[in-house]
Amino acid sequence: MVLVKPGVLVLFIVVGITGFDSGNLQPFAPMGMAGISTAAATVVFAFIGLDAVSTAGAVLSLVSVTLVVLYGQSRILYTMGRDGMLPPAFRRVSPRTGTPAVATLLTGGFVALLAAAFPLDLLADLTSMGTLAASPSSRSADDPAPHRTAPPRTSTAASGSPAAP
Secondary structure: OOOHHHHHHHHHHHHHHHOOOHHHHOOOOOOHHHHHHHHHHHHHHHHHHHHHHHHHHHHHHHHHHHHHHHHHHHHHHHHHHHOOOOOHHHHOOOOOOOOOHHHHHHHHHHHHHHHHHOOHHHHHHHHHHHHHHHHHHHHHHHOOOOOOOOOOOOEOOOOOOEOOO
8 A cells, every 4th residue: 555655646747747738827827816716716615525525424434333333232232131141121132123122222322312411522532442442352252361272183083184173
C-alpha cells in the first residue's frame, strides 16, 4: 500500500503533464473577478457535496457497526443464559422469529438509554476502551495454557502413521 499511493500520484502527474497547454492560460482571467468568484463557488459547492457524501457514508457505517454489535451482544447474552450464567429468561427464543427476544430487547433498551443520556463521543471512547480491555481476555480464553504441552503423537497399528490428536 505504501508503494501504491505514490505510484498513483506519479501517474496523476504524468497524465496531467501530457494534457497541459500553456496557451490555455491566455488570457488568465477572461471573465475577471466575476469568473473567479463563480469558479470558487463551484469548487466550494463540490467540496460541500463531497463532505455530505462522506458524512452520509460515515453515518451508514456507524449504523451498521452498531447493529452488528447489538446483534452480537444479544447472542452473547442468549448463550450465557443457555449455559446457566444468566437467568433462564435470556435463553428463551421467540417462537415466531427464532431469535432471543428478551436479550435483544434488553440490549436495545439499554443502548437506547445510554444513547439518550450520554454524548456520542463519550460513548465511542468507552466502546473503544471496552474493546481494548476485553481483547486480551478473549485471546487468552482461546489460546491453550502456556504451561501445557500437546500430548505426544502415537502411531496407529494399522497404518503406522501418526494418529490425529
